[in-house]
Amino acid sequence: MLAYLLVKFTIFELILFFRSNDHLQSHGFQGTRDCLRVPPFLRVYKDGSIDRLVDPPSVPPSLDDPDTGVSSKDIIISPDTGVSARIYLPKLTNTRQKLPILVYFHGGGFCVGSAFSAADHRYINTLSSQATLLAISIEYRLAPTHPLPTAYEDCWAALQWVSSHSTGGDEPWLTQHGNFDRIFIGGDSAGGNIAHNTVMRAGTESLPNGVRILGAFLSQPYFWGSQPIGSESVEDHHQKVSYRIWKFVCPSSEAGIDDSRVNPCSRTPGCPSLSKLGCRRLLVCVAGKDELRDRDVRYYEAVRESGWEGEVGLYEEKEEDHVFHIFNPESENAKNMISRLVAFLQMK
Numbered sequence: 001m002l003a004y005l006l007v008k009f010t011i012f013e014l015i016l017f018f019r020s021n022d023h024l025q026s027h028g029f030q031g032t033r034d035c036l037r038v039p040p041f042l043r044v045y046k047d048g049s050i051d052r053l054v055d056p057p058s059v060p061p062s063l064d065d066p067d068t069g070v071s072s073k074d075i076i077i078s079p080d081t082g083v084s085a086r087i088y089l090p091k092l093t094n095t096r097q098k099l100p101i102l103v104y105f106h107g108g109g110f111c112v113g114s115a116f117s118a119a120d121h122r123y124i125n126t127l128s129s130q131a132t133l134l135a136i137s138i139e140y141r142l143a144p145t146h147p148l149p150t151a152y153e154d155c156w157a158a159l160q161w162v163s164s165h166s167t168g169g170d171e172p173w174l175t176q177h178g179n180f181d182r183i184f185i186g187g188d189s190a191g192g193n194i195a196h197n198t199v200m201r202a203g204t205e206s207l208p209n210g211v212r213i214l215g216a217f218l219s220q221p222y223f224w225g226s227q228p229i230g231s232e233s234v235e236d237h238h239q240k241v242s243y244r245i246w247k248f249v250c251p252s253s254e255a256g257i258d259d260s261r262v263n264p265c266s267r268t269p270g271c272p273s274l275s276k277l278g279c280r281r282l283l284v285c286v287a288g289k290d291e292l293r294d295r296d297v298r299y300y301e302a303v304r305e306s307g308w309e310g311e312v313g314l315y316e317e318k319e320e321d322h323v324f325h326i327f328n329p330e331s332e333n334a335k336n337m338i339s340r341l342v343a344f345l346q347m348k
Helices: 004-021 118-131 148-167 172-177 190-202 241-247 294-304 332-348
Strands: 035-039 042-045 050-052 071-078 085-088 100-105 136-140 178-188 213-219 279-287 310-318
Touching: 035 241, 071 148, 085 118, 085 148, 085 172, 100 118, 100 148, 100 190, 100 332, 118 136, 118 213, 118 332, 136 148, 136 172, 148 172, 148 178, 148 190, 172 178, 178 190, 190 213, 190 279, 213 332, 279 332, 310 332
Parallel strands: 100 136, 100 178, 178 213, 213 279, 279 310
Antiparallel strands: 035 042, 042 050, 071 085, 085 136
């Protein structure tokens, strides 16, 4: 509950700041303030330096979780970039058991969050246990120190690293227990956005050893656009955090909020077709009270209409808000959503 309140407080402070200071012109910090404050997590100064005031509560890995029996450990994926991950192995029925693989990308607006946070650890631990899969939660680099596309590149490199283990590698859990015919990717919020962009890239670029993504889930993925749709407010559309944050995390984007990476339904010239999604199955999860709900449903509909040859599904919890299943995991609706994700990840 504390983590949930902190996230809500952060979003509220972002809204107040962006409404009172149009500092994002040319991505400069204009106005009377010397820094962009994102309490309680960030303080970003004009010179580019950053104070990370409070990191999300982290927990260490466990070799035998008392509730699930899942073992976890932290690994380095790239010593050069510092990209790392937490890998999860459920209780095995035999020493040669092969398991589906989930490569997961955490949320946090591309600028906060961690694979090692208590909330995400609990979440991926649960998925690993209930779906009986080997999960790798990626610790990618964050904006604004590392603006986009850094996170996209980090997560693609991590997926390549995982795929390279299909013919051997340094990580024994992957080489001994990974079923590389059943690789899934997934993410929540900004992580859902990363999952979309990763699976789009997989549609045009090959992974090592011919590995292919079987399925992807996008849970309340962060998408937005310059023009309001559905129930999105016309009056303050451009003042929404969802609108403003993109320029903050991706200042190099020439197309702005209609960049296909954040608005995959954009009609901007050169926007890649969703028919090129590089997986066979896709699940889009939405929450009825989420600001992103209509945008995510539009994405689902656009995939269906694109001519993509895979299977796409939509799951909605009408009475819930953004990432409810992570911050309120004991609720019945959260358990229902976890069950839907587990069913998706167990499909063959």
